[in-house]
Amino acid sequence: MPRLEKKDRLKLPHVPVPKRPPQDRITDFREVSLTYTPEQAVAEASRCLECGKAPCEAACPLHNRIREWLALTMDGKFVEAAHLSRATNPMPEICGRICPQDRLCEGACTIGVKREPVAIGAIEKFINECAIAQEGLPLPDAAPATGLRVGVVGAGPAGLACAEELARRGHHVTVYERQPLPGGLLRYGIPGFKLEKHVVDRRIRYLERLGVEFVTGTRVGDDIAVEEMRAYFHAVFIASGATTPKRPALPGSDLPGVEDALPFLARNAPDDVDAAARDDLRGQRVVVLGGGDTAMDCLRTARRLGAAEVVCLYRRDEANMPGSRREVQAARDEGVVFRWLTAPVRFLGDGGRLRGVECIRMELGEPDEEGRRRPVPVEGSSFEVPADLAILAFGFDGSPPLASDGPALRRDGTYVADENGATTVPGIFAGGDVVRGPDLVVTALRDGRRAAEAIDRYLRRRLTDPLGAATV
Ligand SMILES: Cc1cc2nc3c(=O)[nH]c(=O)nc-3n(C[C@H](O)[C@H](O)[C@H](O)COP(=O)(O)OP(=O)(O)OC[C@H]3O[C@@H](n4cnc5c(N)ncnc54)[C@H](O)[C@@H]3O)c2cc1C
Ligand code: SF4
Incomplete structure (x- = not known):
């Protein structure tokens, strides 16, 4: 197919990455994002302006040759595109799925200034799945053994x-x-x-x-x-x-019902664990403390385990949280509730088990050394958030x-x-x-x-x- 002029490429509509609807995807642990069809991948790759300086490549930590593999994709040369992507990336089919592209390659895409950026990650996933379906993962030519x-x-x-x-x-x-x-x-x-x-x-x-x-x-x-x-x-x-989990010294954090994020995820969140081995959170109220991507994963996992109410408590506001915007939106779409400017003070027990989290309202003060506004407690504003399970996601x-x-x-x-x-x-x-x-x-x-x-x-x-x- 002949290439369009650059000004005409700007008029091409973005092809949204197909996703499973929230009511379907919260019933299991399978991937939410589906793979483009060949037609969708060609249409989306055709939006690339092939910029001279390629800000997407500069923003990719591996400096992937994005322009070249998008051009091959436009021409329907999917396997060649995948080979090129593997030259710089040892796991392109994985990065295409889980890189926070909005902060990396796609965040730097020129088209993204006014429109949706080219869906680079979804195309990286597509070309590699396509190549793997055709030829598996072929071994490269091996160098002679060094004996080291x-x-x-x-x-x-x-x-x-x-x-x-x-x-x-x-x-x-x-x-x-x-x-x-x-x-x-x-x-x-x-x-x-x-x-x-x-x-x-x-x-x-x-x-x-x-x-x-x-x-x-x-x-x-x-x-x-x-x-x-x-x-x-x-x-x-x-x-x-x-x-190694960071654990601020909050009274009551040794109560049954207070748990660190990683053991909770490792036990529950892989798609291939036996369903009977997962926690049953049906009818329970779950709070997750923290605002990063680990917190988002815990919230979305708790929804899939059947929790009646899943609440994120975070001490800054939405604009100042560290988590990726896409992850926050995905959690929201799945029914997670966010309570911004809320910091935990202590865990409250009843009969030897967690009953809730005492919290305090925060307001934003001066920026800290990273430029994010520092949260400051509002005196006399404490209140209780009821919870059967509190998951700590304060970082590592x-x-x-x-x-x-x-x-x-x-x-x-x-x-x-x-x-x-x-x-x-x-x-x-x-x-x-x-x-x-x-x-x-x-x-x-x-x-x-x-x-x-x-x-x-x-x-x-x-x-x-x-x-x-x-x-x-
Ligand atoms: C919940 C969660 C979600 C995330 N989501 C994303 C995401 O969507 N996208 C993204 O890009 N990044 C994400 N990250 C971050 C990403 O997973 C890490 O940055 C990345 O895995 C780091 O790779 P690594 O090889 O350095 O360490 P790890 O992946 O942590 O691997 C270290 C390995 O060393 C093993 N190990 C540790 N100590 C020993 C020992 N003494 N002896 C033998 N083995 C040992 C561990 O068991 C582990 O297998 C996420 C992180 C978390 C916690
Ligand atoms: S998805 Fe990740 S690895 Fe792939 S081009 Fe973007 S930043 Fe690079």
């Missing part, structure tokens, strides 16, 4: 991206994971309604075929020491995430493995590391949330890839110059 061993701590996106890149370069990679299955928060945090788990399993099987070895149910620092790993492997990459600190002589850490449990992931201990690299604090899948993937390149340089230097290995 790398140990990875943690099978989340950072660890998996690092393992893939190192395996492709001929190194033998062993990934240690404390959970029964690999995937990190892709499996045990992000709910099935955003990312179905067969999509994660498919990637793990690909990595196994590539030669990556997984040792699951093994906690580094407990079942195997970091020092032992350092002695056996030629290099170590630590990607153990940031999942780093979760490094225990090590007596490990790399330097910051006070929040994250490692000090340079832009290549090199820590203060030669031969130990780190990346993903355990370095940057809670962030995104796409940045964890970028860290994993970058660290793999640095580890490869370190190992090759060791081969040729054992004394010079400390410099990467």
